[in-house]
Amino acid sequence: TTVCSTVLSILLPPLGVFWKCGCGIQLFINIVLTILGYFPGVIHAILIICID
Template identity: 50%
Template sequence: MASRSCTFLEILFAIILPPLGVFLRFGCCSMEFCICLLLTILGYIPGIIYAVYVLVALGSEDRDRDYDTLA
């Protein structure tokens, strides 16, 4: 339940300020953050689209890998 609410908050932050949502998931010096920051500077809508895509598509893959490495 906590992961769903965290994902909801990250997506909400990504709509308000796209790099913030990506920063919360991947950190400051990640490639996803840099791409999102660049897209947000070039245009707000592309930044939102990329941030939501990264949080939904790539975020679920990272969580699956974390659980596999723990098992």
């Protein structure tokens, strides 16, 4: 599922984080980063997926 989560995080970063962590602070942080800029949201999502 790591590959699926990574691909999903590249396309829609908040959805990838939601799939991995559920609805919590990491999802909120990722939504804010994605609104501020797409690439910070992608980087955050990939880090969340790779660290866990």
